[in-house]
Amino acid sequence: MSLKKIFAITFSLLILSINFAFAEENSTILTPYSSGYNKYTNNPYGYEIILLDALELKEDIVSVKSRFESENVVVDILYDNFENSLDNITTYINYGNKGILRNPDFVITREYNHNFNGTNSHITLFERRKVKSDVPDRNYYAMIAFPRHNKEVITVFIKSAHPIYIDYIMPSFKLTNKAGTMKEDVIFKPVQKKFDEKTSVFFDNYFINNEKIDFGIFEPTYPTYDYRLKQLEQMFDYEFPVVLLYNSFVLPFKTDYMNLAKEQGKVVEYGLYTTDFIDGREVDITLDIIEGKYDDYLDRLAQSFNEYDYPVLFRLNNEMNGEWVWYSAHLVGKDTDLFIECWRYIYNKFKEHGVDNLLFVWNPNEKSFPGYAYNHYLNYYPGDEYVNIVGLTSYNTGNYYIGETWRSFAESYDHFYYDYVKRFEHPMMITEFSGASLGGNKSAWFEDMFNRITQYDRIKLAVLWNGQDYDMTKPEKPVSRNYRIDQEQDVIDAVRTGLERLK
Structure with missing residues (x-):
């Protein structure tokens, strides 16, 4: 073998070695491949x-997905590993x-x-009606x-905004050996907003x-029976500055309730779900909102918030990554972009009306x-401009x-507070939480909670949930999760002592 050939082989091996090291150091690489395509x-x-x-x-959330986007087409590449779960490729599909x-x-x-x-691959093609005419609507999946x-x-x-030809969009895919460490996701930061004076102070x-x-x-009876809240405040010797109310598009702005809370x-932590009752059943209306079919409702709601003239913690579509809510992407085409579009649509509608007393949670x-990766909570983040507070929810x-x-x-x-702290610079609150009665010592749970909650220094507000869940599968509908904090004396004592200490 000639020296020239040996040199060429050695040089090629050196280049391959450098490229491999480069590939490991750079966890993801985008390079030109051929005319009109990248690898x-x-x-x-x-x-x-x-x-x-x-x-x-x-690659904002590259740990969850790599996204490729044009005006008409989006390609998300997602990774799932089910090693420590009951799922597998069959259940996933x-x-x-x-x-x-x-x-x-x-x-x-x-x-x-x-x-x-x-x-080998498994392909599912599906579609929905178009809901936008002014911009490309990617309704083919x-x-x-x-x-x-x-x-x-x-x-x-x-x-895609047009019927999908897979071989044209992605002519090649192959699995390779895994190597290197994934790069870091971006850190989300709130955008400073100008609120009205009362909201700014709050x-x-x-x-x-x-x-x-x-x-x-x-308190589930508030404000219909507002004396119950007064009883709770006397019981715990604590004045609660925030109350939680639930709403959907079935319900109008409850002026009397809101005014009583203000007085x-x-x-009010104003929870709003994008659901309506149609033909006797609750349905998701994400597409209808984006399509403008609920503009009259949103216009009236914006006017009501303007007239209300008091701070509101506006919690829109909470727990969206849970399949028990109709607006979860799991039930809406696996398309979290629709959740984000709906959120931004409502936000911008209020902005058009000059609403400046809502803190978006x-x-x-x-x-x-x-x-599954397509349902990962980060996929639902609507953007820094649209979020003022990051809310946390977990129950015992x-x-x-x-x-x-x-x-x-x-x-x-x-397990998720410290993940949020790494990813978000927003102020945080626990939007609702409590401990159930069945399975352990409830009063000891609350004592421990009050001792530990101060360690979560980014959390500035926590909303106790004084209610009950019921087992609707049984005729008698027994209480399944008793979250009440005003029934057992030892629980009352634990909550009162904890609140007193943290005043």
């Missing part, structure tokens, strides 16, 4: 994909599609297995699942410059159900239901 390599998750070069790469099938606004048009250039093995899958999720006093933690309350100096559930549910266990306050909150 994207994700080393930590182990795949390569060829995509149209007109698609712009976004079948259970995921059940969510689509439950929503009449979405139709599965084809489902089939396909060998994609030597890599393709979910392409590439299982590495039974417990690990890469999903390419395509959304925001500053309770969230920005608050060196302690304050507590609000949900009593209570700031974005509030996922502690865990995502189902726990007790053990009435199979699969639920008694958890301490730290077991309920540690």
